[in-house]
Every structure is written in structure tokens, then in C-alpha cells.
Amino acid sequence: MKTINVTLAGLGGQGVIKASDVLSDAAFRAGFDVKKSEIHGMSQRGGSVSSDVRFGRAVLSPMVTPGEADILVVLAEDQIEVNRTQLRPGGILITPDMIDAARLLNRKSLNIALLGILSRHVDITLDSWLAAIQACFPEKLLISNRQAFEAGRQIPVN
Amino acid sequence: MKPDRQLLSGNSAIALAALHAGVALGTGYPGTPSTEILEYFSKIGGKAQWSPNEKVALEVGIGVAYGGARSLVTMKHVGLNVAADPLFSAAYTGVVGALVIVSADDPGMASSQNEQDNRRYAVAAGIPMLEPSDSQEAYDFTLAAIEISECWKIPVMLRVTTRVCHTQAVVRPRATVVPSPAPHFEHDLRGRNLIPPNARPAHRRLRQKLAEIDPWNEASPYNQVIPGSPKLGIITSGVCYMHAREAAPEASFLKLGLTHPLPMKKIAAFVKSMDRCVVIEENDPYLADAIRAQGLKVESKPGMFRFGELNVNRVQRILANNTTAEPTRPPGKPPELCEGCSHRVVFQALHNLDCIVAGDIGCYALGVLPPFSAMDCCVCMGSSLGIGLGLRHVLPPAEAKRVVSVIGDSTFVHSGMTGLAEMVYNPPSTGHVVILLDNGTTAMTGHQEHPGTGRTLEHAQTGKVVYEDLARAMGIKDVQVVALGKDSAEFEQLIKDSLASEKLVFIVARRPCILVAKYIREYEKCATKLEVCPQ
Numbered sequence: 166m167k168t169i170n171v172t173l174a175g176l177g178g179q180g181v182i183k184a185s186d187v188l189s190d191a192a193f194r195a196g197f198d199v200k201k202s203e204i205h206g207m208s209q210r211g212g213s214v215s216s217d218v219r220f221g222r223a224v225l226s227p228m229v230t231p232g233e234a235d236i237l238v239v240l241a242e243d244q245i246e247v248n249r250t251q252l253r254p255g256g257i258l259i260t261p262d263m264i265d266a267a268r269l270l271n272r273k274s275l276n277i278a279l280l281g282i283l284s285r286h287v288d289i290t291l292d293s294w295l296a297a298i299q300a301c302f303p304e305k306l307l308i309s310n311r312q313a314f315e316a317g318r319q320i321p322v323n
Numbered sequence: 324m325k326p327d328r329q330l331l332s333g334n335s336a337i338a339l340a341a342l343h344a345g346v347a348l349g350t351g352y353p354g355t356p357s358t359e360i361l362e363y364f365s366k367i368g369g370k371a372q373w374s375p376n377e378k379v380a381l382e383v384g385i386g387v388a389y390g391g392a393r394s395l396v397t398m399k400h401v402g403l404n405v406a407a408d409p410l411f412s413a414a415y416t417g418v419v420g421a422l423v424i425v426s427a428d429d430p431g432m433a434s435s436q437n438e439q440d441n442r443r444y445a446v447a448a449g450i451p452m453l454e455p456s457d458s459q460e461a462y463d464f465t466l467a468a469i470e471i472s473e474c475w476k477i478p479v480m481l482r483v484t485t486r487v488c489h490t491q492a493v494v495r496p497r498a499t500v501v502p503s504p505a506p507h508f509e510h511d512l513r514g515r516n517l518i519p520p521n522a523r524p525a526h527r528r529l530r531q532k533l534a535e536i537d538p539w540n541e542a543s544p545y546n547q548v549i550p551g552s553p554k555l556g557i558i559t560s561g562v563c564y565m566h567a568r569e570a571a572p573e574a575s576f577l578k579l580g581l582t583h584p585l586p587m588k589k590i591a592a593f594v595k596s597m598d599r600c601v602v603i604e605e606n607d608p609y610l611a612d613a614i615r616a617q618g619l620k621v622e623s624k625p626g627m628f629r630f631g632e633l634n635v636n637r638v639q640r641i642l643a644n645n646t647t648a649e650p651t652r653p654p655g656k657p658p659e660l661c662e663g664c665s666h667r668v669v670f671q672a673l674h675n676l677d678c679i680v681a682g683d684i685g686c687y688a689l690g691v692l693p694p695f696s697a698m699d700c701c702v703c704m705g706s707s708l709g710i711g712l713g714l715r716h717v718l719p720p721a722e723a724k725r726v727v728s729v730i731g732d733s734t735f736v737h738s739g740m741t742g743l744a745e746m747v748y749n750p751p752s753t754g755h756v757v758i759l760l761d762n763g764t765t766a767m768t769g770h771q772e773h774p775g776t777g778r779t780l781e782h783a784q785t786g787k788v789v790y791e792d793l794a795r796a797m798g799i800k801d802v803q804v805v806a807l808g809k810d811s812a813e814f815e816q817l818i819k820d821s822l823a824s825e826k827l828v829f830i831v832a833r834r835p836c837i838l839v840a841k842y843i844r845e846y847e848k849c850a851t852k853l854e855v856c857p858q
Contacts, residue, residue, distance in 0.1 A: 176656060189491055193330040200457075201330075202490040204433040210689060213655025225569040227457075227490035227562070230635045231652065247653045 168221035169287060170229040173276075174248040175240030177211045180276035183301065184238070185216035187280055191297035192220035195289045202227035213244060215251075236286060238279050257286055264317060271306075274313030281317020331494045333461040333487040337395075337425060338364035339496060340465035345503025347392035347420070348372065350380040352737065353768035354399030355434040356488035357427035361397055362771075365780055373771055373780050376704070376737040377402035381409045381424065388418035388478075389515065392506040393469055400428040400441045401703065405738065407444065413478050414448045415525040416515045417532075420504060421472035423465065424450075425481045427488050430605040431632035434767075436684070436703065438630075440606035445480045445583040449529050451536055452480040452583040453545065454561040458492040464580065466500065467545065473504075475532045482582075484605065486562045486632065537584045545580030546589055555642070556597030558590065558610060558621065563633055567603045570638035579610065587617055594619045601642060605633050660689045665807045665834035666760060669729070670695035672815035676822075678727045679718075681711035683739075685731035686766045686836075704734055708742025708757060715751030723753040724822055730757065733765035733773040736788060740797075746827055747798040754825040756818065759790055762836040763843055770839045782842075784850040794829040801826050807834040 171188060175181040182203060189201035203216035217229040229251065237252040238259045239245045245260055252258060264278045277298065284294055294314065302310050331339065337360050341349060349364045349371040351357065365371040374380035377398040387394035398406060403426050413422065426444065429435040445452035451471055453464040461483065468479040513521045540546070555574040559567050564578045577593040579585070594600045594614070601622045602611040611623035624641045627649075633641075640649070660667050670690035673680055674697040682688060682698035683706060691698040700710060711728030718726065730739045739759075746755055765771040772778040777787025794802045801824065805817060814832065821828040835843050 177658065190330060193328075193493065198493055199330060200490055200492045202486055204485065204489070210658035210661060210686065211656070212658030215655075224492075225565045226635050227486055227492070227565065228634050231650065244655065247655050250650070250652060 166222050168219050168224055169236070170234045171218045171236045171238065171283070172215055172229050172234040172248065172251045173218070173238045173240070174213070174215040174244050174251075175276075176244060177214050179214070179240040180273065181214045181216055181240055184240075184276035184280055185218050187277065187294075187297045187301045188283070189218045189220070190300055191289050191293045192218070192287075194293040194296050197221060198224045200224045200227040213247060215248060236283055238283055240276055240279065259283055263320060268316055269309070270312045271309035274309050277310045278313040278317040281314040282320055284314070284318050285320075285322045327495055329494050329496070330491050331458050331462075332359065332489055332491045333455065333458045333483055334359040334489070335363045336458040336461040336494050337397075337465045337481065337483070338367065338369065339494070340462045341395045342367055342369045343496060343500040344421075344466055344469045345393055345500070346395045346469070347503065347506065348383070348387050349395040349397065350374050350383045351397035351425075352377045352380055352402055353733075353765050353771040354402050354427070355768055356429060356483075356485040357397045357399045357402075357425060358768045358771065359488075360395075360425060361780065364395070371780050373773060375774050377406040378409060381406040381413070384422055384424070385409060385413050385418070388420045388422035388472075390506045390508055391419045391504050393421040393473075393503055395423050395425065395465075397425040398427070399435065400426055400439055401435060401437065402426075403441055403444055404439075405704065407448075410444070410450075410478070411448045412517055414450050414529055415517055415522060417476040417528065418472065418478060419476065419509070420506070421469040422478040423468040423472060423481055424478060425483065428482060428484045428606065430484055433485050436701070438606060440609060441480070442482055442582060442609045443607065445482070449533055450478050450480055450583070451475070451533075451581065452482050453580060454482050454582050455487055455580070456561050456564045456578070457487065458490065458494045460580065461487060462494050462496060464545070466497065470501065471536070475536060477529070477532050480583075482561070484561055490562075533584055537586075540581050540584060541586045541588050543581055543586070546586050547576075547578045547580070548589075548593060549576040549578060551575040553596060554598045556593055556600040557603055558593065558600065558614065559603040560610065561605070563603045563605055563638070566633050566635045566638045570635045571642055582610070585610070585613055587614075590614055591617065591619055594621055603633070603638055603641060657692060658689060659692060660686065661837060663837045665762060665832070665836075666690060667695075668807050668809065668811045668814055669758060669760060669832055670697045671811040672818055673697040673727065673729070675811070675815055676818055677725065678818070678822075679714060679722065679725045681707040681714065681726065681728045683707040683728075683730040683734050684767075685734050685760075687729065687731055687760055690729070698729070705730070705738030705742055708739055709745060711757070712742070712746055712749065712751060712755060715753055715755050720753055723751065724825070726755065727818065727822070728755065728757045730759055731766075732759060732761040732763065732775045732790070733771075735759055735790065736774050740793070743794060743797055743799070743829070750827055754827055756821045756828045756830065758818070758830045758832055761790065761831050761833045763833075764836050764839050766836045766838070770836065770842075778846055782846045790831050791829075799827050799829045801828045802831070803828065804831045804833065807832050
């Protein structure tokens with residue numbers, strides 16, 4: 166199978182890295198070879214953050230080559246243009262306006278809601294997703310994140 | 324999911340290997356991209372400590388290894404500059420238990436002041452070096468480094484880069500590991516006292532060890548040939564192997580894992596069997612220079628690829644000898660001091676007073692950015708004191724009187740104290756003002772403890788260095804301790820008065836980092852109740 170390239174982007178504090186943790190863990194649990202790569206450090210201070218997740222039969226480079234992301238998830242409206250060059254022609258762009266934030270139990274779960282949308286485009290079982298969410302969040306945040314994931318997953322793929 | 328399969332960052336993989344190999348103590352100083360190694364080592368049950376700086380961390384590690392136990396010392400690339408002194412001598416004395424030094428390099432400077440290539444240090448100090456390319460190899464090569472270190476009784480460098488440290492990938496831990504030795508001490512006065520009559524034979528012993536490792540490495544499993552087309556051969560190491568394999572799947576590869584001393588016979592045979600041979604490496608042309616010095620014909624990357632990280636696309640360009648301008652990604656949002664950060668108060672005051680600010684390494688380096696634009700230099704850990712003093716010594720008085728040194732709490736303990744000694748010993752005629760920004764944590768690298776917080780790596784209560792007491796003991800007469808408020812006017816007045824006094828003034832500007840204030844309160848509460856703190 167072809168390696169799937171996903172880039173997640175946004176601003177420090179939005180949960181970009183957390184979302185990529187959940188995605189990579191779900192892909193890992195689904196049995197894929199996985200690599201997840203991001204830059205830590207200065208970006209934690211409110212600046213732009215992006216994380217690359219690649220999964221498939223055997224993944225080599227940990228970075229998504231610019232212009233070759235199959236899926237680009239952007240958590241902040243003002244970061245869409247900055248990251249658009251990452252997406253391949255015909256790739257899937259997932260943006261925050263696809264989710265009605267008022268429907269989320271916790272607005273901070275936007276990152277996981279967008280993963281719910283992403284989940285409809287990749288071959289990862291629901292069990293793997295739920296196990297990954299369980300593994301990545303403390304008990305008290307599980308309900309809101311499961312709800313956010315479900316809210317995103319229910320959005321029809323057009 | 325198979326239980327023997329884990330998704331781990333390179334840093335976590337190094338820590339796991341250290342645990343499996345029975346490393347008795349891990350030491351280091353926080354620095355991106357190396358920080359998580361010791362944190363994870365501690366989390367999974369290893370004994371880990373933050374040292375005040377990398378030099379001390381390495382010295383503690385040398386002591387551990389002299390005592391026959393296994394030692395892991397971690398740091399970012401520039402940390403090895405600080406630890407270079409003990410490194411070069413430890414290579415001469417050798418060790419009993421393993422001594423593995425992790426140098427985490429940062430090509431592209433994601434969060435560093437330079438992109439120095441620490442492979443040069445392995446050559447300069449004369450120690451073996453391993454370069455893993457992913458998390459699995461980070462695990463395997465850590466074990467190998469321990470074995471090599473104990474076999475030849477020599478410190479070993481594990482050289483990793485940001486993309487190895489911070490990439491999560493699948494790791495299958497080894498089932499059996501070498502049992503760890505019982506620590507004990509044996510005198511070796513000649514071997515470890517590097518007075519010249521002892522150091523001369525020690526240097527010969529070191530070269531002899533390297534001469535033995537050399538033929539062993541020619542046949543070692545750490546350097547692999549991956550056969551492909553004889554038309555293109557690629558020699559590479561570290562994460563560059565992954566990029567190159569993807570960029571040119573049809574090529575033949577010589578993937579080097581143990582890159583000092585280099586297996587030159589293996590390299591020569593590979594080069595001679597290829598129509599065209601290209602070296603793919605980040606940073607300096609370390610491999611290419613060494614291979615060419617043997618008279619072997621290999622291509623090195625064009626100069627433009629010495630800057631920044633490589634990726635699949637850049638490797639394709641190198642292979643195509645394409646030196647046209649590379650596409651640039653639109654600039655993202657730059658980082659900034661957090662809303663409510665106490666540093667904002669200080670830099671607003673320094674901005675208002677138009678001070679000449681010798682800055683230092685930490686979050687507060689963001690004081691250089693608008694709206695403050697209030698930092699004139701940021702060079703290396705602890706440099707604010709010396710540079711501020713140098714400026715004071717030579718600038719005309721009107722300018723000299725505006726010079727201020729600004730340094731963070733962790734950075735001060737790391738290497739600011741000697742600068743303070745310099746200030747007492749060689750005071751400028753216009754005096755000097757040092758502002759210690761005490762936010763109670765090593766904020767930049769993700770909030771690690773340090774000797775000034777009085778808490779260990781695991782946040783348990785321990786001895787504490789008190790800056791104001793220290794400054795007074797060192798001979799600073801005017802020591803001011805200020806609890807920073809939200810408004811900068813009061814602090815601005817204090818700086819103004821301190822500058823006008825033309826004396827040596829040491830100001831401790833105190834307020835916990837807003838990102839961890841909550842946790843610090845919890846740790847302190849636990850300490851008074853003698854409870855175990857929540858992690």
C-alpha cells in the first residue's frame with residue numbers, strides 16, 4: 166500500500182501535537198508502520214506549529230515532502246494559506262469551519278473533532294481510533310474528546 | 324497489537340535502551356532536541372538527574388563510569404561545547420563502566436543558536452561515534468554504544484539529530500540485554516591523573532584503542548550495504564539515509580552507522596563498485612571530506628545544502644545537481660512571550676529606558692522581537708554577564724551607563740555564576756546592572772527543574788541555590804529582590820536608579836512562569852506535607 170501523508174498545522178496551544186499523537190497511535194494500533202515528526206521548541210510559544218504523520222507498509226523519511234500531503238488538517242483559519250503548499254493537487258483539506266464549535270462539549274476538542282473528519286478518509290478501524298483516544302487523554306477529558314471525534318466522524322464525506 | 328512493538332520517539336528509544344542495559348545514572352542539562360531522554364528515562368524507572376550544566380553532567384557521568392557502572396549523559400549540540408573539556412580528557416583516561424554521551428544536533432536550527440556539526444567532536448576527542456537513523460536504531464545503537472564503551476573502555480558518542488530525537492517510530496526492543504556490572508572502585512593513579520608523564524602514554528593508549536576499533540568496524544553490523552543499481556551509489560548516515568532511500572529507491576546504498584572511526588576499506592570497495600557515488604549528509608561535509616582525503620572519488624552536496632535540514636526533495640536536488648533557488652514556505656506566525664508572562668514587564672521597562680541589553684538563552688530571548696525589541700545580543704548560555712561587562716569597559720560613559728545584562732534563572736546556574744565572579748573581580752568604572760529573570764523553571768525547554776528551584780528532576784524537594792544569597796556571598800553589595808507585578812513602571816524606576824548608582828547591582832526579578840505556576844504551588848504544598856507529588 167502507498168504511504169499516507171498527513172500534515173497537521175495550527176498555532177501553539179491548539180493541540181496540533183496532541184492530534185498527531187492520536188493519529189499516529191491509531192495508525193500504529195491498526196498495524197501500520199508509522200512515523201510522526203515535528204519541531205518542538207520555540208514553536209510552543211504561540212507560534213505556528215505543524216506535525217507530519219506518515220503511515221503505510223514501510224515508512225522511510227519522517228517528513229512529508231512539501232506538496233505531497235494527501236491530507237492537510239489546519240486548526241487555525243489564519244494558518245490555512247501558510248500551509249496550503251504542503252497539500253498535493255487533489256489532496257484533502259480539513260479546516261476548522263467544517264465543525265460547528267458550539268456542538269462540542271469542550272471547544273478545546275476541535276483538534277479531535279477534525280480528526281473525526283479525517284477518520285472517514287483513511288483505512289484505520291474505529292476500534293483503533295477509540296483506543297488511541299483512550300491512550301492519549303486523561304480520564305476526565307475522555308468524554309469530551311470522544312464526543313468531538315464522533316461529531317467530526319458524522320460529517321458526510323462529499 | 325503486539326506487545327513487543329512500541330511507538331517511540333528517538334529520545335524515548337534511547338531512554339528505553341538505557342533502562343534495558345542497566346544504566347545506573349543518566350545526567351544532563353535540558354536542551355532541545357535532547358531533553359525528553361532523561362525525562363522518559365526517569366518516567367520508566369531509571370535514575371536521572373538534571374545537572375547545573377553539561378560539563379558537570381559529563382563529569383558526574385565520568386565518575387559513574389570510573390566506578391564501574393553504566394552512565395548516560397545527554398545534551399544538545401552546543402552543550403557539548405560546555406562539556407568539551409572533560410570529554411577530551413575522559414577519552415585519554417578511558418572508563419571502566421560504559422560512558423555514552425548523547426549529542427543531539429539541530430540541523431536547520433529549529434531551536435538553537437547555531438547548526439554546528441558535532442561529528443567533528445568525535446574526531447577531535449578521538450572517541451567512537453554512532454549515528455542512528457530512526458527510533459529502532461536509536462534503541463539498538465544505544466545498546467551498541469554501551470557494549471563498545473565497555474569493550475574498549477572508551478567514552479562513546481551517540482550523535483542524533485532533531486528528526487531522530489523527535490520522530491516517533493516503531494521500535495521492537497531486544498529480548499535480552501547485557502547484565503549490568505556491580506559498581507566497585509579500583510585505583511588507577513597513572514591511568515586517571517593526567518599530569519604530563521601520565522597523559523603522554525594515555526594519548527598513545529587512546530590511539531591504540533581507535534586502531535583496534537578500526538578493523539573491527541570494517542566488519543561490524545553497523546555499516547550496511549543495501550544493494551541496488553551500480554549506476555548510482557549513495558553513502559549516507561543518520562536520518563539522511565531515510566530521505567535518500569525514498570528519493571532514489573533504485574540506488575545502491577552504503578549506510579554508515581558507526582561513523583568514527585570510518586570503515587574506509589568498506590567505503591573504498593563501495594565507491595569503486597559504483598559508476599557514480601554521492602555522499603548525502605546534513606551540516607558539514609564530514610563524510611565527504613574524510614572519504615575524499617583517501618583519494619576516493621565521491622560527489623559532495625553543493626554548498627547551498629550545507630544550510631538547513633535535508634528532506635526527500637532536497638536529496639533529489641542534490642542527486643540532480645540542481646542548485647536553482649528552492650521554493651520557500653510562507654512564513655508562519657512567529658512565537659512570542661506568552662500573555663501574562665513576567666518577562667513582558669521587564670522588557671517593556673528595558674525598551675522604555677532604551678537600554679543596551681546583553682541577553683541570554685531562554686524564552687526571554689523573545690524580548691528581541693517587537694513590540695519590545697529590547698535585546699541587543701544573545702550568544703550562548705551565560706554570555707550576558709561577560710558581554711555586558713565588556714561593553715561597559717569600552718563604551719563611552721554615556722553609553723556604558725545604559726548597559727544591562729539579562730539572564731534567566733536556569734541559565735544563571737548553568738554558567739552565569741562565573742560571570743558574576745568576573746563582575747566582582749573586574750568591575751567596570753560605571754558599575755553594572757544584572758537582572759536575573761527568576762521564573763522558577765527552565766521554561767524554554769519545557770519546564771525542567773534546576774538547582775535554583777530546589778526540586779529534583781522528579782519534582783521532589785532537594786537542596787536549593789538561592790541567588791540573592793549567592794550574589795551577596797560573592798561580594799555584590801547592592802542586591803535587590805523584586806516580586807514582579809503586572810505593571811512595568813515600578814520596575815522601570817528600579818532599573819533607572821540602579822543604572823544611576825554606577826555600582827554593581829544584582830536584581831532578582833521574581834515571578835513564576837504562568838505556564839507552571841499552578842504546578843509549582845502543588846509541588847510546594849506536597850513538600851510541606853511530605854507527600855508524594857503528582858507527576
